[in-house]
Amino acid sequence: MIALLSRDLKLTIRAGGGFGFAILFFFIVTLLLAFGIGPDIQLLRKIAPGALWVCALLACLLSMDRLFALDFEDGSLDLLLVAPIPLEVVVFAKSLAHWITTGLPLALITPLLGIFWDLPEKGYFWVCFSLLVGTPALSMIGAFGAALTLGLRRGGLLLSVLVLPLYVPTLIFGAEVSRLGAEGLDLQTPFLLLIALTLGALSLLPFAAAAVLRINLR
Amino acid sequence: MSLWEYANPVKFFALSGRLLPWAAGLSAACLLIGLYWGFFHTPDDYRMGSTVKIIYIHVPSALMAINAWFMMLVASLIWLIRRHHVSALAAKAAAPVGTVMTLIALITGAIWGQPMWGTWWAWDPRLTSFLILFLFYIGYLIMWQSVENPDKAADLTSVLCIVGSVFAVLSRYAVNFWNQGLHQGASLSLDKEKNVADVFYQPLLFAIAGFVLLFFALVLLGTRSEIRLRRAAAVRMRRGI
Numbered sequence: 001m002i003a004l005l006s007r008d009l010k011l012t013i014r015a016g017g018g019f020g021f022a023i024l025f026f027f028i029v030t031l032l033l034a035f036g037i038g039p040d041i042q043l044l045r046k047i048a049p050g051a052l053w054v055c056a057l058l059a060c061l062l063s064m065d066r067l068f069a070l071d072f073e074d075g076s077l078d079l080l081l082v083a084p085i086p087l088e089v090v091v092f093a094k095s096l097a098h099w100i101t102t103g104l105p106l107a108l109i110t111p112l113l114g115i116f117w118d119l120p121e122k123g124y125f126w127v128c129f130s131l132l133v134g135t136p137a138l139s140m141i142g143a144f145g146a147a148l149t150l151g152l153r154r155g156g157l158l159l160s161v162l163v164l165p166l167y168v169p170t171l172i173f174g175a176e177v178s179r180l181g182a183e184g185l186d187l188q189t190p191f192l193l194l195i196a197l198t199l200g201a202l203s204l205l206p207f208a209a210a211a212v213l214r215i216n217l218r
Numbered sequence: 219m220s221l222w223e224y225a226n227p228v229k230f231f232a233l234s235g236r237l238l239p240w241a242a243g244l245s246a247a248c249l250l251i252g253l254y255w256g257f258f259h260t261p262d263d264y265r266m267g268s269t270v271k272i273i274y275i276h277v278p279s280a281l282m283a284i285n286a287w288f289m290m291l292v293a294s295l296i297w298l299i300r301r302h303h304v305s306a307l308a309a310k311a312a313a314p315v316g317t318v319m320t321l322i323a324l325i326t327g328a329i330w331g332q333p334m335w336g337t338w339w340a341w342d343p344r345l346t347s348f349l350i351l352f353l354f355y356i357g358y359l360i361m362w363q364s365v366e367n368p369d370k371a372a373d374l375t376s377v378l379c380i381v382g383s384v385f386a387v388l389s390r391y392a393v394n395f396w397n398q399g400l401h402q403g404a405s406l407s408l409d410k411e412k413n414v415a416d417v418f419y420q421p422l423l424f425a426i427a428g429f430v431l432l433f434f435a436l437v438l439l440g441t442r443s444e445i446r447l448r449r450a451a452a453v454r455m456r457r458g459i
Contacts, residue, residue, distance in 0.1 A: 144381060148377070152364050152365065153364070154364070158361070161357055161360060162357045162360075164353075165350055165353040165357060165385070165389075166381070166385045168350055168388075168389045168392065168393075169385065169388040169389050169392040172389075172392040172393065172396045173392060173395075176395070176396065189395075190395070193392075193395075197388070208380070208381050212373075212377050215373040215374055216370070216374070218370070
């Protein structure tokens, strides 16, 4: 599993892997959103936690269709299917690699973007931290969607249509945590629910994704 | 004699052929009685005026929108566990019906909400979760369309339906958490006393029965045409066309 993880990480980070595109995309979308809303800094500050969450979620989805597609095309996915480790672990490792190269840097860069949006002081920590906790669930849900749309024409398009509604609960709890955090209010309930959602997704969705992969590779 | 015998397409065909006219006829009768009674022979509500009468379409369609998804979930589980083709096809046939029911519930709700709440749309938990349910239906339908191999499509959509159900329930409660509601509580429930006065309640029961039977008839019809399509495809393949 560790070998697979490091292989995926290397493939993404080295040339042509698309590492950094998600962050760039994230940056540009937040910029565009600010242009769309207008320069009213009071308004921007108010909606910043939710806006950052939505942009991060879209950026997370961006590289999702490559998760299995590249391995599917060159046949290494077939080898992983018959490899001595369970397919569930393969799915988990690949989503973890996706999170390390997408969700983690996205979460870490939000404080920088928070400056543009004039986040309240407490908001920096909570937006970053809620993304840190929530993005693993986004990666895992996306991996399920990627497994589902593997090998389809227009798979990438279908992926976003299927996955975005599944992101709703994570987004609601995550954005709620950052909003309450930015306003300095009590955020225990949504925070615990966000953690529960991430843990639930990480523990259950690998099975669903692996089942779907087996169907697709049949 | 067990229920599973009807997993055989031939037996299912014979039974559904006999049931279909009855279901369709009874559905039409119930809908006619319920809607006619509801629209012309109930008094106007003292607060809502005649707009209250949209209840005869709104409540049954909303009810069936959720039940259709639930039926798809059960059918998907049966397909994954016992591999009965009729079950997968029934799930496929139910999806468009459920989608339209969701849409009817949303649209009638908007028509009612405009004069009553003064707005076509409110970010209320019930409304929002119905919109999300609608998105789930669309995703499910697109999934069926985009996979060519029918067995693979049935497998993939079944898993999608199961995962989607979990997330639909999660979304329902997440949305509840996100915003307090404007929508009134449940109109009907089995364990509590009812919230709708008898005058409105009795025709509503007819309308609900009509919608349930309508759904049943449409699913039977859809499943039958799916089986026929399957047979036609098999014949074409045998003849090498």
